[in-house]
Amino acid sequence: MDILFTSRLFKVVRKVTTGRSGKPLERHIIEHPGAVVILPILPDGRIVLIKQQRVAVDEEIIELPAGTREANELPLITARRELAEETGFAAGEMTEIFRFYTSPGFIKEEMYLFKAERLVAGPTNLEDGEKITQMIVDLPEAMNMVNAGQIRDAKTLIGLLWYQRQITL
Numbered sequence: 001m002d003i004l005f006t007s008r009l010f011k012v013v014r015k016v017t018t019g020r021s022g023k024p025l026e027r028h029i030i031e032h033p034g035a036v037v038i039l040p041i042l043p044d045g046r047i048v049l050i051k052q053q054r055v056a057v058d059e060e061i062i063e064l065p066a067g068t069r070e071a072n073e074l075p076l077i078t079a080r081r082e083l084a085e086e087t088g089f090a091a092g093e094m095t096e097i098f099r100f101y102t103s104p105g106f107i108k109e110e111m112y113l114f115k116a117e118r119l120v121a122g123p124t125n126l127e128d129g130e131k132i133t134q135m136i137v138d139l140p141e142a143m144n145m146v147n148a149g150q151i152r153d154a155k156t157l158i159g160l161l162w163y164q165r166q167i168t169l
Contacts, residue, residue: 009033012031013029014095015029030109032108034110036113050133062145063156084122085127088123092119095115097114100158
């Protein structure tokens with residue numbers, strides 16, 4: 001494995017595997033330290049979403065709060081930090097729901113979904129490049145945004161669909 005590029009958040013590596021034919025196959029993979037996505041639920045069941053300007057897609061998108069793990073940081077610590085930074089809320093209870101891969105065809109990024117409850121409001125602590133506004137919506141409104149194509153972020157879709165399923169069980 002060769003490291004082709006290293007940045008603050010990830011590195012790009014070249015891996016050679018063997019195909020069914022026996023010939024070597026070259027693959028380029030982004031190695032990411034992993035991330036968290038948080039489903040913040042208020043006592044009345046409403047959800048805290050954020051609108052965030054995303055440079056990669058050059059638009060403001062609606063999503064659940066999320067963030068990248070620091071080196072050797074436990075996912076729970078990342079989840080608590082990111083929730084507070086992006087929304088100002090602290091969670092009295094944080095539960096890991098499950099883990100998933102964001103796009104395993106070319107990126108090695110494992111994401112942890114956390115449910116945050118017993119929320120206490122406080123100040124945000126946005127990073128220099130973050131442009132975030134908060135949205136508080138009930139689940140039907142969030143699902144209407146999904147159906148209307150207003151929410152297109154995969155991690156948010158996963159979290160909202162999981163929450164909808166829990167309510168309908």
